[in-house]
Amino acid sequence: MNILLKSAKIVCPEDKNLHLKKRDILIKKGVIERISASIAPLSNVRELTFKNLHVSLGWFDSSVSFGEPGFEERETIKNGLAVAARSGFSDIVLNSNTRPVPDTSSDIVFLKERSNGSVTRSYPMGSLTMASEGKDLAELFDMHNSGAVAFYDFKQSISNPNLLKIALLYAQNFDGLVMSFPQDSQIKGKGIVNEGEVSTSLGLKGIPSLAEELQIARDLFILEYTGGKLHIPTISTANSVKLISAAKKKGLDVSCSVAIHNVLFTDDTLNEFDTNFKVSPPLRTKVDCKALIKGLKDGTIDFVTSDHMPMDIEEKKVEFDNAAYGTIGLESSFGALNTLLDTEETIALLTKGRERFGVPAPSLKEGEMACLTLFEPSSEWTFQKDDSASTSKNNMFQGQNLKGKVLGLINNNQITL
The missing domain is CATH 3.20.20.140 (Metal-dependent hydrolases)
Structure with missing residues (x-):
């Protein structure tokens, strides 16, 4: 899995050098290879761009x-x-x-x-x-x-x-x-x-x-x-x-x-x-x-x-x-x-x-396996029954106004979008 996240705002209070900074993140074979202000497109690397993209552990x-x-x-x-x-x-x-x-x-x-x-x-x-x-x-x-x-x-x-x-x-x-x-x-x-x-x-x-x-x-x-x-x-x-x-x-x-x-x-x-x-x-x-x-x-x-x-x-x-x-x-x-x-x-x-x-904690550093949640925090929407992929639908949040959406997850050398 080779992915390049473009212009991702990082939410990671543990790292003051990255927290709330916009960075490109290059992930190769599930490992964070590079975090930089700008990374040029690469061959055989899937580039992902989202509006208002935020990333956290x-x-x-x-x-x-x-x-x-x-x-x-x-x-x-x-x-x-x-x-x-x-x-x-x-x-x-x-x-x-x-x-x-x-x-x-x-x-x-x-x-x-x-x-x-x-x-x-x-x-x-x-x-x-x-x-x-x-x-x-x-x-x-x-x-x-x-x-x-x-x-x-x-x-x-x-x-x-x-x-x-x-x-x-x-x-x-x-x-x-x-x-x-x-x-x-x-x-x-x-x-x-x-x-x-x-x-x-x-x-x-x-x-x-x-x-x-x-x-x-x-x-x-x-x-x-x-x-x-x-x-x-x-x-x-x-x-x-x-x-x-x-x-x-x-x-x-x-x-x-x-x-x-x-x-x-x-x-x-x-x-x-x-x-x-x-x-x-x-x-x-x-x-x-x-x-x-x-x-x-x-x-x-x-x-x-x-x-x-x-x-x-x-x-x-x-x-x-x-x-x-x-x-x-x-x-x-x-x-x-x-x-x-x-x-x-x-x-x-x-x-x-x-x-x-006792669950191993991930790290947002170069050389570490990528364990990242992608989200955007500002959109307002109403949760409906069709928004759930769960087999059971007993959700008290149906019809409730929510703020922010999950865009994807990168973990175990896999990605869900």
Whole structure:
């Protein structure tokens, strides 16, 4: 693959000599050969020119679900990775919510092999407990040796605090990352949306913020006792931000993420009973959104995620109470986040998180393999159902105004345009 990118504005805060500079970038056989103010056209090199072309390091998403194995009707790994590439993501962490769940080393090997050769690289998580049932620890060490980057019972509360304690202690032997979903299942009860004025007016059972915050407080106390590495995925409340901020000031090795839809939407959107807005954790209030945005800006929240979760129409086109949780979000991630933050902040967030999961970080330097997302940040457009290449169409961003578009991805000596 020989490509010449012309007049690309580079967004790379890590390199002050290149950041926000316009440069030509020559890539030969997947390697960045030259970065210069001007590079003359070359034979056997494909020249790419776009209006308002911007380039950054490839983007990273820490929470992506597909369906294979077990739920291929939602999304196969092959098509899911093609969607991720089209969305500008060079690396994704694959959630452990398949059937069967990946709780052995052979499961991890299968997921890695199914991802081979794709433009986007996939890094699987293993489940924390056998069959994600919360009873016995899964084969953490064996899965780690086979390539699992973290251990997580996807969207399942760890109800047994001693199990989390043992997991954090055990994983320290190989520097493993343990994840705990922030929701107390007993306090959640039969709740399905945020508990508050909206849930009361709509007659929907509520999930109080306490369900999230109590679980986080418990997990942080356990982490302080055991040591180890803990990641709390997709927080959603203002007090959760405060709890994690205090823990970081204590020096605890804790990180957290937030789903993009949880910083952009509130539970006011539920008035139409659109099941695409039924997600876990639930959409909260304006006060929570404001605190989450502040947490992103001050670094309390380490990174954002699309929390991409395909669901077929049979699981969504039902009564709100009976609908499955989840929304897809890879294809709308950049345009949605870019409406809320400026482009530099957006790119900084979309390129963060690899180190926490032990994923190799790319570099925008001559002699390095090219791992670049191409985008333009200024066009305003409305996301429609036809804009999605995902097999499932459960996207809460349908009909929403977005800003900026992905133009392509260069990675693994391949290009997607």
